[in-house]
Amino acid sequence: ELQLLESGGGLVQPGGSLRLSCAASGFTLSSYAMTWVRQAPGKGLEWVSAITVSGDDTYYADSVKGRFTISRDNSKDTLSLQMNSLRADDTAMYYCAKDLRLLGTLDSFDVWGQGTMVTVSS
C-alpha cells in the first residue's frame, strides 16, 4: 500500500518557525514531484508548494512565498517544508501529496498523508 506520513507539526508562537517532514512507504518518493497542501480548520484546500523530482524547481503560493521553503532529500527519500515567520493564518492541517505521474510536474495528487496540524498562537 502506498502511504505518506507527515511529522513536525505543533503549537508555535507568531513569528516562530517549524519544519515539517514527509516520508513515504510502498513507493520511491524520489521518483515523483511532491506537493504540500493545507487546510485551515473548517475551510477548503489550499495548495502551498511543490517541488520537482530533481529539486531544481520549486513553486509557492503567494501567501507563503518568501517565508516557506520546500526541499527534498532523495538519498533519504524525504520531503520537507521549512516554515518561518509564521502567522495566525498559517494555522492549518498540512498534507504532503504525491504527483499522480512519474517524473512529472503540474499534476493531480493520488496519494496523500493523514496530515500534521500546525497551530500558530500566542
Place this chain on the structure above:
Amino acid sequence: EIVLTQSPATLSLSPGERATLSCRASQSVSSYLAWYQQKPGQAPRLLIYDASKRAPGIPARFSGSGSGTDFTLTISSLEPEDFAVYYCQQRGNWPLTFGGGTNVEIK
C-alpha cells in the same frame, strides 16, 4: 491565478439520487482538472483526473466531463458513503488551485 468556482456550495440529496456538481474556471485549463472527495477527519481522495479519467479503485458511478472552463462531476446513484465534500483542482498553470468545495449532504 486561475480561480475555480464550485456550485452549488451544498447539495442535499437522498441515497439513490443522482448528484451533479459543477466547477467553473476563470480561464481555460484544457482538460487539466481533477476531482477529490474528502470525508470529515480524512485526507482528500483522488476520484477523477484529466477531467474524465477515473482514478484506480474508484467506482463507475463517479464520472467526470468537460473541458476548457466548465466541468461536471456526476455521481449516478448516491451510496451512503458518498456523502462528503468534493473539491476540483486545476493543473493547467501555476499556482495550482482548488475550488471552494461542494458539500453533498443527506436530505
